[in-house]
Amino acid sequence: xxxSKMASPKTLPKDAQVMIQILKDMGITEYEPRVINQMxxxxxxxxxxxIEDAKIYATHAKKSNVDADDIRLAIQCRMDQSFxxxxxxxxxxxVARQKNQTPLPLIKPYTGPRLPxxxxxxxxxxxxxxxxxxxxxxxxxxxxxxxxxVGAVSSRPSTPTLGELMRKLxxxxxxxxxxxxxxxxxxxxxxxxxxxxxxxxxxVSQNSTSDSSTLKRKHEEDDDYDAL
Amino acid sequence: MRGNETxxxxxxxxxxxxxxxxxxxxxxxxLQERQxxxxxxxxxxxxxxxxxxxxxxxxxQIDSMSGSLAGEAKREANKAKVFYGLLKEPEIEVPLDxxxxxxxxxxxxxxxxxxxxxxxxxKSKKQDPNAPQQNRIPLPELKDSDKLDKIMYxxxxxxxxxxxxxxxxxICFYTFLNAYQGLTAVDITDDSSLIAGGFADSTVRVWxxxxxxxxxxxxxxxxxxxxxxxxDVLERIMDEKTASESKILYGHNGPVYGISFSPDRNYLLxxxxxxxxxxxxxQTFTCLVCYKGHNYPVWDxxxxxxxxxxTSGGHDRVARLWATDHYQPLRMFAGHLADxxxxxxxxxxxxxxxxxxxxxxxxxxxxxxxxxxxxxxxxGPIHSLAFSPNGKFLASGATDGxxxxxxxxxxxxxxxxxxHTDTIYALKFSRDGEILASGSMDNxxxxxxAVKAFxxxxxxDFTAATGHVHLSENSLELQLGTYxxxxxxxxxxxxxxxxxxxxxxxxxSPF
Numbered sequence: 001x002x003x004s005k006m007a008s009p010k011t012l013p014k015d016a017q018v019m020i021q022i023l024k025d026m027g028i029t030e031y032e033p034r035v036i037n038q039m040x041x042x043x044x045x046x047x048x049x050x051i052e053d054a055k056i057y058a059t060h061a062k063k064s065n066v067d068a069d070d071i072r073l074a075i076q077c078r079m080d081q082s083f084x085x086x087x088x089x090x091x092x093x094x095v096a097r098q099k100n101q102t103p104l105p106l107i108k109p110y111t112g113p114r115l116p117x118x119x120x121x122x123x124x125x126x127x128x129x130x131x132x133x134x135x136x137x138x139x140x141x142x143x144x145x146x147x148x149x150v151g152a153v154s155s156r157p158s159t160p161t162l163g164e165l166m167r168k169l170x171x172x173x174x175x176x177x178x179x180x181x182x183x184x185x186x187x188x189x190x191x192x193x194x195x196x197x198x199x200x201x202x203x204v205s206q207n208s209t210s211d212s213s214t215l216k217r218k219h220e221e222d223d224d225y226d227a228l
Numbered sequence: 229m230r231g232n233e234t235x236x237x238x239x240x241x242x243x244x245x246x247x248x249x250x251x252x253x254x255x256x257x258x259l260q261e262r263q264x265x266x267x268x269x270x271x272x273x274x275x276x277x278x279x280x281x282x283x284x285x286x287x288x289q290i291d292s293m294s295g296s297l298a299g300e301a302k303r304e305a306n307k308a309k310v311f312y313g314l315l316k317e318p319e320i321e322v323p324l325d326x327x328x329x330x331x332x333x334x335x336x337x338x339x340x341x342x343x344x345x346x347x348x349x350x351k352s353k354k355q356d357p358n359a360p361q362q363n364r365i366p367l368p369e370l371k372d373s374d375k376l377d378k379i380m381y382x383x384x385x386x387x388x389x390x391x392x393x394x395x396x397x398x399i400c401f402y403t404f405l406n407a408y409q410g411l412t413a414v415d416i417t418d419d420s421s422l423i424a425g426g427f428a429d430s431t432v433r434v435w436x437x438x439x440x441x442x443x444x445x446x447x448x449x450x451x452x453x454x455x456x457x458x459x460d461v462l463e464r465i466m467d468e469k470t471a472s473e474s475k476i477l478y479g480h481n482g483p484v485y486g487i488s489f490s491p492d493r494n495y496l497l498x499x500x501x502x503x504x505x506x507x508x509x510x511q512t513f514t515c516l517v518c519y520k521g522h523n524y525p526v527w528d529x530x531x532x533x534x535x536x537x538x539t540s541g542g543h544d545r546v547a548r549l550w551a552t553d554h555y556q557p558l559r560m561f562a563g564h565l566a567d568x569x570x571x572x573x574x575x576x577x578x579x580x581x582x583x584x585x586x587x588x589x590x591x592x593x594x595x596x597x598x599x600x601x602x603x604x605x606x607x608g609p610i611h612s613l614a615f616s617p618n619g620k621f622l623a624s625g626a627t628d629g630x631x632x633x634x635x636x637x638x639x640x641x642x643x644x645x646x647x648h649t650d651t652i653y654a655l656k657f658s659r660d661g662e663i664l665a666s667g668s669m670d671n672x673x674x675x676x677x678a679v680k681a682f683x684x685x686x687x688x689d690f691t692a693a694t695g696h697v698h699l700s701e702n703s704l705e706l707q708l709g710t711y712x713x714x715x716x717x718x719x720x721x722x723x724x725x726x727x728x729x730x731x732x733x734x735x736x737s738p739f
Contacts, residue, residue: 084523086524086544086545086546087544089237089545089562092544092545092546093563095560096546096560096561096562096597099558099559100596100598104365104559104594104595105366105551105558106366107368107369109369113552114551114552114553115516115553116517116552116553116555117555120555121516122515122518123516
């Protein structure tokens with residue numbers, strides 16, 4: 001990429017020529033040609049963001065025109081948001097000194113993958129099942145598939161626990177004995193995490209009676225997964 | 229200007245200058261005779277004069293140590309004791325092959341297994357005075373699978389080729405095609421079975437180097453159908469239908485700048501411009517944890533050689549030590565004046581080396597977070613570090629194209645290796661420390677004679693006391709070979725357990 005010749009400055013658009021001049025003024029002599037495109041894109045995005053923000057501030061202040069104060073405010077707000085710099089050195093040294101005083105925690109014997117508590121991991125299910133519509137049908141064999149609604153992944157502790165999920169499924173199957181339904185629940189495979197719990201669901205066939213207390217929950221022995 | 233932290237650091241901290249007492253007296257007298265108080269004031273305000281007794285240094289000696297943004301290291305910065313020795317290997321019983329035994333004991337007599345003590349364990353019961361105590365920092369105990377790994381390692385070690393100036397390693401280059409300049413990080417497992425690449429499009433891809441394909445664990449519904457009591461249950465839980473040569477991991481929000489496999493090959497770490505470090509499972513090929521702490525791009529991440537701990541370093545000038553089961557860092561190492569570009573664990577997991585854009589290499593003690601060594605001398609940001617397998621020496625490579633070798637115990641520069649013409653992004657010692665391989669943006673891999681470089685260390689105590697450097701001017705003699713690729717920069721090097729050198733880089737097709 002950096003070996004191709006640059007287009008002669010006369011044929012470049014004016015903005016690109018300005019950018020080349022800026023780079024030269026800043027003392028940068030060696031750069032790949034794509035850098036100019038990237039810088040121009042960045043400039044365009046930055047300027048449009050500032051001007052849009054300034055327009056919002058001007059409307060908020062019930063002004064008909066955008067003036068320099070609005071622009072100044074827009075720049076300041078964006079600076080605090082995007083162009084932050086890391087904390088100052090003395091602050092870092094102080095924080096580090098405090099953190100390094102606590103001794104290193106002892107390591108407990110192996111009881112499964114060493115991961116943080118579940119709510120800090122990404123191993124929880126990130127979807128919930130919507131409730132089934134109750135349908136009375138005369139013909140046997142009506143199949144209703146539960147709709148999956150993918151909820152936002154959040155770190156709140158009250159993500160649906162395994163218990164809640166189990167309860168919901170149990171309610172569906174025992175609700176209307178006369179309506180045979182087929183349930184097909186897919187559980188996020190990364191649930192096989194630190195607790196080594198497997199959920200097994202049995203498919204309820206459409207012709208069977210509602211002997212649907214078939215949802216089992218099995219605990220896997222820990223030593224099956226030792227070698228993983 | 230007010231908010232610029234680098235400028236603030238320059239204005240508040242003092243530039244360190246080391247000067248002999250005689251030279252200092254001359255300087256002082258000269259300035260005071262001329263009554264040039266202004267210069268004298270500037271010196272007193274902004275320079276820290278570290279005076280030593282003895283012979284003044286030559287220009288070449290001063291040149292070799294200079295370059296850091298904050299001057300040289302003060303003498304007391306490199307005085308603390310560093311336990312650079314290796315931890316004792318645990319003794320593992322190597323069971324004899326079952327086939328031999330059955331042939332001999334057909335009568336069914338009780339077999340007496342004579343366990344072979346592994347040859348890697350130290351024979352002497354005495355503690356190496358330069359090695360840390362076994363429990364200086366808590367380390368995870370060995371699981372059965374780890375012990376099996378160690379046995380494999382020992383078996384491979386017996387088949388290892390002895391390298392030397394007459395016996396150079398063969399080099400196998402893994403070129404990443406169609407990367408379009410987006411390959412930003414590479415790592416290879418210790419047994420060379422998996423290779424992973426981090427890309428600028430925020431993906432991480434894992435490939436299997438061996439013919440054996442990558443398999444993920446089956447989904448929960450499929451797992452319920454298998455027979456849990458069967459003997460090969462560990463094969464049955466793997467999904468054959470989606471087995472493939474490579475797997476892609478999605479999750480990051482920005483280019484992936486560093487990746488690291490865990491020693492037991494169960495996990496993969498990746499760090500990115502989005503400020504997070506992610507832990508991926510190599511059983512399910514999904515993301516397990518997202519460690520947030522750096523709010524700025526993280527440039528490098530590495531698992532400890534014993535697993536469980538890992539470090540990360542980034543734009544916020546702080547290196548952090550994490551454990552996989554803590555969502556917050558355990559240690560923070562602050563002190564660098566600019567971005568930390570490279571972090572490497574010492575083979576005994578007790579120390580951490582960081583290379584930075586402020587052109588220094590610092591060695592940190594994980595136990596208490598202290599900075600034990602500051603090495604100055606590079607003339608550009610440092611991009612690669614490598615510890616020698618015996619733990620005594622450290623090699624560093626920077627944008628100035630030089631590789632510098634450091635003696636950790638005494639805190640001195642040993643050697644300067646010139647040859648590369650561009651940034652050195654990869655450094656690796658061979659398995660027994662005889663050869664140092666360096667890979668650079670100038671599309672070459674160079675091999676250096678490490679044994680010869682470390683033999684020439686002066687054992688003079690006086691040298692150690694003053695911290696002077698005596699570089700032998702034979703870096704040309706130390707260079708054993710230069711190997712050029714057509715147009716592929718080398719960003720990773722790895723010696724297999726049998727001392728075959730693997731190199732990796734992304735193909736840069738000219739536009």
